[in-house]
Amino acid sequence: xxxxxxxxxxxxxxxxxxxxxxxxxxxxxxxxxxxxxxxxxxxxxxxxxxxxxxxxxxxxxxxxxxxxxxxxxxxxxxxxxx
Amino acid sequence: xxxxxxxxxxxxxxxxxxxxxxxxxxxxxxxxxxxxxxxxxxxxxxxxxxxxxxxxxxxxxxxxxxxxxxxxxxxxxxxxxxxxxxxxxxxxxxxxxxxxxxxxxxxxxxxxxxxxxxxxxxxxxxxxxxxxxxxxxxxxxxxxxxxxxxxxxxxxxxxxxxxxxxxxxxxxxxxxxxxxxxxxxxxxxxxxxxxxxxxxxxxxxxxxxxxxxxxxxxxxxxxxxxxxxxxxxxxxxxxxxxxxxxxxxxxxxxxxxxxxxxxxxxxxxxxxxxxxxxxxxxxxxxxxxxxxxxxxxxxxxxxxxxxxxxxxxxxxxxxxxxxxxxxxxxxxxxxxxxxxxxxxxxxxxxxxxxxxxxxxxxxxxxxxxxxxxxxxxxxxxxxxxxxxxxxxxxxxxxxxxxxxxxxxxxxxxxxxxxxxxxxxxxxxxxxxxxxxxxxxxxxxxxxxxxxxxxxxxxxxxxxxxxxxxxxxxxxxxxxxxxxxxxxxxxxxxxxxxxxxxxxxxxxxxxxxxxxxxxxx
Numbered sequence: 001x002x003x004x005x006x007x008x009x010x011x012x013x014x015x016x017x018x019x020x021x022x023x024x025x026x027x028x029x030x031x032x033x034x035x036x037x038x039x040x041x042x043x044x045x046x047x048x049x050x051x052x053x054x055x056x057x058x059x060x061x062x063x064x065x066x067x068x069x070x071x072x073x074x075x076x077x078x079x080x081x082x
Numbered sequence: 083x084x085x086x087x088x089x090x091x092x093x094x095x096x097x098x099x100x101x102x103x104x105x106x107x108x109x110x111x112x113x114x115x116x117x118x119x120x121x122x123x124x125x126x127x128x129x130x131x132x133x134x135x136x137x138x139x140x141x142x143x144x145x146x147x148x149x150x151x152x153x154x155x156x157x158x159x160x161x162x163x164x165x166x167x168x169x170x171x172x173x174x175x176x177x178x179x180x181x182x183x184x185x186x187x188x189x190x191x192x193x194x195x196x197x198x199x200x201x202x203x204x205x206x207x208x209x210x211x212x213x214x215x216x217x218x219x220x221x222x223x224x225x226x227x228x229x230x231x232x233x234x235x236x237x238x239x240x241x242x243x244x245x246x247x248x249x250x251x252x253x254x255x256x257x258x259x260x261x262x263x264x265x266x267x268x269x270x271x272x273x274x275x276x277x278x279x280x281x282x283x284x285x286x287x288x289x290x291x292x293x294x295x296x297x298x299x300x301x302x303x304x305x306x307x308x309x310x311x312x313x314x315x316x317x318x319x320x321x322x323x324x325x326x327x328x329x330x331x332x333x334x335x336x337x338x339x340x341x342x343x344x345x346x347x348x349x350x351x352x353x354x355x356x357x358x359x360x361x362x363x364x365x366x367x368x369x370x371x372x373x374x375x376x377x378x379x380x381x382x383x384x385x386x387x388x389x390x391x392x393x394x395x396x397x398x399x400x401x402x403x404x405x406x407x408x409x410x411x412x413x414x415x416x417x418x419x420x421x422x423x424x425x426x427x428x429x430x431x432x433x434x435x436x437x438x439x440x441x442x443x444x445x446x447x448x449x450x451x452x453x454x455x456x457x458x459x460x461x462x463x464x465x466x467x468x469x470x471x472x473x474x475x476x477x478x479x480x481x482x483x484x485x486x487x488x489x490x491x492x493x494x495x496x497x498x499x500x501x502x503x504x505x506x507x508x509x510x511x512x513x514x515x516x517x518x519x520x521x522x523x524x525x526x527x528x529x530x531x532x533x534x535x536x537x538x539x540x541x542x543x544x545x546x547x548x549x550x551x552x553x554x555x556x557x558x559x560x561x562x563x564x565x566x567x568x569x570x571x572x573x574x575x576x577x578x579x580x581x582x583x584x585x586x587x588x589x590x591x592x593x594x595x596x597x598x599x600x601x602x
Contacts, residue, residue, distance in 0.1 A: 029318035031191050032143055032167045036321045036590075040583035056351055061318050061325045 001050070001074060005067050008045050013038040024067040039064070046070070052077045085242045086265040088157040090272065090306040091117050098283050098309040105333065106146040106314040113309065116149060122230040123154025123187070123210070124238070126222065130208055132185060134159035134238055135245060139178060139186040140293060141165045141196065143317050147211065147224065148293050151187040152247070152302060156265075159238035161245040163260070164293035167192060168588045171199060173258065177250050178204050181260055181457050187211055189224075242266040248457050249296055249396055252587075260457030261296075261396050270450035271399040272303035274423050278403065279337060279364050279390070283309035286333055286361070290315045290340035295589035296396040297368055300339045310337075320344065320590075327352035327359075334361040339392075341590040342372035349380045350528070350551075360386055368392035368400070370591055371497065371515075373522045373529070374413045381409040393418035393497065397466070397481050399451040401425050402495055413523050417494040418487070425449035427495075428480060429487060434468060442488040442498055446480035453481070486513075505534045507542050510572040514544075517575060520568045521546060524561065526554035529584060531592050532575060535601060546575035547597055549584060 006022050013034050014022075028034045034042060042064075043054050052074070063073040084093055091113065094103065099114035111119070132138060138155040140162050142148050155162040163181060165174050177183070178199075188196055188211040196209055200216050208220040215221060246265045250258040281287070281304060289301025289312050301312040313333045319326040327348055330338070345367060348354060365380075365387045372391065381389060388407050394400040404419025421427050428436055429443040437443035446468045455463035468480040486498040499515035506512070514532045521530035529549040536542050546565075550556065558578040565574045585596035 027191070027318075029321055030143060030316055032195075032317065034321070035168060035586070035588070037583050037585050039321045044582065057324065057353065059322050059324055059351065060328075061322055064322065065318065 002067055002071050004049060005046075005070060008049075009034065009042065009067070012045075013041060022067070024071070026066060028067070029061065029065055046074070050074060050078055084269065084307075086156070086240045086244075087246055087268050087272075087303060088120065088153055088240070090269075090303060091120055091153055094283075094306055094309040101283055101309050102311045103306060104146055104149045104312050104314060106144070107316055109146050110311075111146060111149065113306075116153065118232065119150045119228065120153040120157050121232050121235055122227050123150060124157035125230055125232065125235050126210065126227055127155065127158040127160065127185065128236075128238065130185060130220075132158050132160050134240070136160040136185075137163050137181045137183050137248060139163050139165050139183040141167060141174075141186050141188045141192055142211075142293070143167055143189075143191065144292060144314050144320075145189055145191075145316075146314065147187075147189050148314065149302065149312075151211075152293070155187065156240075156246055157238070159240055159244070161262075162247045164247075164249065166292065166294045166588050167195065171195075171202070174199065175202055175204055177258060177260070178206065180250075180258075181248060184208070185210065190214075240265060242269070245454065249294060251396055259459060259462060262454040262457050263399075264454050267399065267451050267453060268299060268303055270424065271299060272307045274451065275300055275400060276304040276307045278422060279304075279366070281305060281308035281310050281337065285310035285336045287312045288315060288330060288333070288335040288338040288340070289313065290320060290338075290344050292588060295369075296399060297339060297341070297589075299399065300366070323347040323350075323352040327354055327357045330362075331357045331359055335359070336361050337364045337366070338362060339366040339368075341369040342367045342376075343370065343586075343590045345380055346373070346376045346528075349376055349383065354383050359384055362387040364388055364390060366390045366392055368394065369589065371415060371519075374410055374415060375523070377406075377416065378409040378413075381406065391416055391418060393495075394447075394451075395481070395483050395485075397453045398425075398447050398449050398483075401427070401447045401449055401451070404494065415497070415519055417490065418497045419494050421447070421449075421495075425451070428468070428470075429489065430468070440489055440491065442486055444501060445483045445485050445487045445495070447483060448478055448480045452479075505542075507534070507544070507572060510570075512544070512573045517544065517546065517565070517569060517573055520565060521548060521561065523568075524556075524564055526550050526556050527561070529592070531584065531594055531597055533594055533598055533601070535598070543576040544573070545601055546578045547581050547584070547601070548578060549582075550580055 095113040095117040102110045103113045103116045104111050138160045140151045152162045184207040193214045210222045213223045242265045246268045248260040250260050287305040291297035305312040391404040393402040402418045404417050470478040484501045487495045499513045503514045517532040518530045532546045561578045585593040587593045
């Protein structure tokens with residue numbers, strides 16, 4: 001799950017290429033990695049890739065600050081597959 | 083006496099030493115603290131060889147250090163030049179070289195980008211605010227700056243006519259142009275705006291704009307004039323309206339200033355019904371047209387706040403205002419209003435003659451808040467000016483805004499669109515803004531952008547892209563039918579595309595060039 005997110009953000013959303021791989025603790029929102037259009041795209045990606053709905057009330061910093069935050073959030077949403 | 087921008091900090095440090103000047107997340111700086119840090123940075127810059135009139139770059143996201151950086155730079159006698167950390171490296175390098183920036187003030191979070199930048203032939207000599215060693219460039223950490231002793235600190239003499247800051251904006255030719263403001267023009271803006279909105283030392287001013295967008299001068303200049311607190315909205319909150327509304331409530335914001343987009347997002351996604359924002363007394367917006375149906379809805383959410391539509395290109399800061407105490411009655415666009423103090427205007431036709439009463443024309447502005455000119459581009463500066471000769475050797479200099487306006491019967495100015503947003507198809511003159519205004523009046527359309535796609539051989543097509551509200555099931559063809567009932571046939575878009583999100587510039591405006599690329 002983390003790797004899928006890293007790949008998508010690194011390939012699709014980032015403004016310019018990074019020298020090193022995106023870290024799961026990098027600040028995505030405050031550090032200039034994702035802009036507001038990127039945020040919308042990321043939510044679309046999460047919804048289709050992990051087959052979940054991200055309701056508007058979940059769109060808060062605590063859920064989307066870093067890849068770590070996103071995966072913690074997704075764990076509360078995704079039903080573990082067998 | 084206050085006649086330069088650093089005097090704002092010094093004056094409030096005397097009157098309100100323990101008031102918070104700037105807040106960001108859980109950090110804050112009082113006026114007495116920022117005065118010390120500003121002087122420490124100024125002393126360091128002077129010791130590094132920065133002289134009066136030099137340009138020093140500020141390369142940061144929204145953070146507390148932005149305030150220390152701009153005041154420290156101005157105190158050293160230099161002009162600050164904000165660099166957008168979201169901009170492509172080529173553009174950043176262009177600005178650094180265009181105005182000869184040798185010193186850059188930054189924060190450790192930008193280290194990766196700075197390191198890449200310094201690998202290029204940039205002319206940079208030192209970086210302030212990073213802990214990383216850089217090859218062939220000296221670097222200093224903020225800790226080193228804050229350890230500087232202010233014994234024997236000599237203040238550089240600055241006059242009100244000296245350069246204070248340069249803001250780069252996209253030029254229509256594709257090359258960014260640097261708009262030069264002096265301590266005089268910046269301070270004129272601070273005084274006029276602090277006065278108009280009655281800022282006091284009790285106010286909490288919400289600053290949403292990044293430094294490279296001139297709306298930020300309200301939070302960074304006008305609030306310190308009054309000894310108020312400026313709350314710098316973190317980048318993360320600008321992307322998540324629910325978190326932004328929470329921050330506004332927690333910080334008890336009393337005066338808010340942003341682009342309309344941020345307010346529309348708060349209205350639609352901010353969960354405002356759960357928030358107590360009774361502390362808000364003024365909501366200011368500028369930069370784009372606020373779609374009236376959303377303005378009405380937001381004013382109903384915040385009935386205690388007064389709203390103010392602000393208009394003014396970066397070249398003149400603010401120049402007109404239109405206050406609203408109750409929601410507008412119709413869905414027609416609201417006026418940009420009347421010019422404020424120390425400002426006059428003319429409305430000119432194609433031959434620079436004043437238009438007759440209530441006729442549309444180009445707006446030119448003369449004001450104490452006007453820029454000094456474009457950096458290193460005297461030809462462009464001259465082209466942007468309209469000069470009225472009163473007597474031999476005496477002239478009044480106006481700035482050509484490039485905006486089409488009309489005065490209504492009440493003497494209020496109505497914004498009709500950009501001069502360059504007027505297109506011609508098969509001989510018909512079409513205002514692209516008029517088509518956009520029509521589309522957004524539709525119940526289910528949240529935002530619209532209309533562009534002209536020129537396929538050559540006289541094959542020009544009007545393309546509309548729209549953002550629909552989440553419940554909408556309207557078809558593209560229905561929107562075209564809708565346009566046909568409100569617009570002349572030649573102004574009806576040939577195609578309507580539905581997007582999930584619009585590409586934006588870093589100041590939040592719709593990026594029409596990107597939309598062209600998407601449609602191409």
